[in-house]
Amino acid sequence: MKLVLLLVACLFGTIRAVQEEYGVGQRKFKLSDKIFLERQRDILHLFEHVNQPDKDHGKVYSIEGNIDAYTNSSAVKQFVSLYKQGLLPRGEIFSVFYHHHLQQAIALFKLFYYARDFDTLYKTAVWARSDVNEGLFLYALSTALVHREDTFNFILPPIYEVYPFYFFNGEDVEKAQRYKQADKGEGQVYTIYANYSGYYLNLNKEQSLSYYLEDVGLNSFYYYCNIYYPFWMDGDEFKLKNDRRGEQYYYLYQQLLARYYLERLSNGLGEIEFFNYEEPFKYGYYSSLRYPNGLSFPNRPNYARLTETFYNYGQSWTFKSRYGYAYTKVRDLESRFRNSIDSGFLLTESGKMVDLFSSDQIDLLGNVVESNPDSVHQRFYGPWQVYARHLLGYSYQPLDKYKVVPSALEHFETAQRDPAFYQLYKRICLYFTQYKIYLPPYTYTELYFPGVKIEKIDFDRLFTYFDSFDSDVSNAVYYSDPEKDSFKVKVRQQRLNHKPFTYRISVNSDKVNDAVVRIYLGPKHDEYGRVLSIDENRVNFVELDVFRYKFQAGQNVIERNSRQFYWYVPDRTTYKELYKKILGAIDGVEEFQLDSSEAFYGFPNRLLLPKGKPEGQVFQIYVIINPYRAPGRQEVQQNYYFHRVGTGMNYIDNYAFGFPFDRQIVSSEFKVPNSRLQDVVIYHKNLDDLNSSQAQNEP
Known part of the structure; x- marks a missing residue:
């Protein structure tokens, strides 16, 4: 589901890797730049135990005394003015939906954003880490990092590990704190088996x-x-x-x-x-x-x-x-x-x-x-x-x-x-x-791609299941000495997942064609089993995949695996694992491989498919192929490894987001040879059953 918002720019931001052709790009690349790795390490430090006061060395830095180190002096003066009036105190709750909090967040963001170089940014962030409300700091710094030219490709640690209070029930946090009180410093890893609020x-x-x-x-x-x-x-x-x-x-x-x-x-x-x-x-x-x-x-x-x-x-x-x-x-x-x-x-x-x-x-x-x-x-x-x-x-x-x-x-x-x-x-x-x-529906001519016909679509059997997922919630407890304390605690939850699958689209093209392929998943029936018409159902289709493809004259077979969908990303590497890898790369023990899905964001691949039902539930797949139309970007796209905000890389072509479901549908105009609508069945299975040979071959 492209909820993915990646296509939607924000949404589902298109974290496309640089592509040699129009097919699947390489999503991973290796980094050997020691300076980059050291900076990534330093940034990660700032996110650890954000609710605890940092060392006092950050307070020696003076914003006013270094105003020339920022490219926007007005932004610096505005922040200093707010700071002298009194910012949101540490320990108070921050929300961007409260006016005073928002104004301070914008001012702090601009202070970070307009730092002349990384060294200034880091000094400013270390100071703010000690002196500014933790929620305000976290929001402003995270936003600045993904928008700055020199830091947009840094990996932000999983927010559910940085701020576990916002993702796990109070009962789970209470258990973590009790484990910490009873911990004897022997390096034991504690596991909390958690459920969701609806269970209680x-x-x-x-x-x-x-x-x-x-x-x-x-x-x-x-x-x-x-x-x-x-x-x-x-x-x-x-x-x-x-x-x-x-x-x-x-x-x-x-x-x-x-x-x-x-x-x-x-x-x-x-x-x-x-x-x-x-x-x-x-x-x-x-x-x-x-x-x-x-x-x-x-x-x-x-x-x-x-x-x-x-x-x-x-x-x-x-x-x-x-x-x-x-x-x-x-x-x-x-x-x-x-x-x-x-x-x-x-x-x-x-x-x-x-x-x-x-x-x-x-x-x-x-x-x-x-x-x-x-x-x-x-x-x-x-x-x-x-x-x-x-x-x-x-x-x-x-x-x-x-x-x-x-x-x-x-x-x-x-x-x-x-x-x-x-x-x-x-x-x-x-x-x-x-x-x-109020806009006119698309006509047959607008939907039709002359000379291109979808002849067949094959999907592997679709299975979903629940499996265990561990989240490190160590940031929910207080450490007397975070650098020396080896206490670790994690929450284990059952999360929805799906078996990886492959789809194949057979297409006949009368000549070489530069095209864009869109794949959607939507319901066929409502909750009462009634078949939904395509027009009333159009707002319920989720975009699974969209990509540019060059068709050759004659028969073409497109084959893609669900792990290749750009709009969906795997689970993030935990903070501790990420930090360990970076240290290893800095020491030359291993080469750090950066996954573009880590340095950007996307809809979780786990939730690509709805749960379905044990006996199988019928959904619909819709595929449409259209001529490639170059987007009217206002800025030349650079060779970034993945999506950069402001470059227009969040969309592939110039069609409307959600095309052709974004407008009313006239059935007689909608059925074109370059599109196809067909049923698929999603089965929900127990993981043990799915791993058995019977579940692999039978619904």
């Missing part, structure tokens, strides 16, 4: 999918998406406009919704439900999470009332409590989205009207809905998601700007754990769908 408390049917909602790969993917493409980042200043950021914003959420729907069908559930702000929110949520400072994440009861009168009872309604007006703000902003789409015009800050239908302006609309700095009127089309997350998250109204207790929806690391996330973004995606309905 299932408030409603929605939380029965906690194995998917709480998957560490899924949630870290969404976190990294928003590190590479922050909603507050200026597209001109940081070149995000080259990546079609507005369109990819929509496509990210559309694909997330589609993938979740496939998983719901595998569990007997139907469509993601639609909610009304005027009625109590039907589905509550209990996160089981606990913040590092001991506070529990806010919970939402079933049938939670959303009105301001109830929600703000006993709280101040002054400007400092701006989130108390979330109910009104969300409804006002959604009304403006609807009115603009229906009228066909967006209002700019200067009072001009921009025609939404002179061409496909999905990129423009996406910027408006996200309310990023590229929006034509950021004040009028305000930060919908900020208020909506606060409203549905049911977090408390802050009495102080630094004493906040955000809900799960108010962190990118935890938002997808709450089923309300999907109901919320279903609302916003419906606006985009409405916009696309």
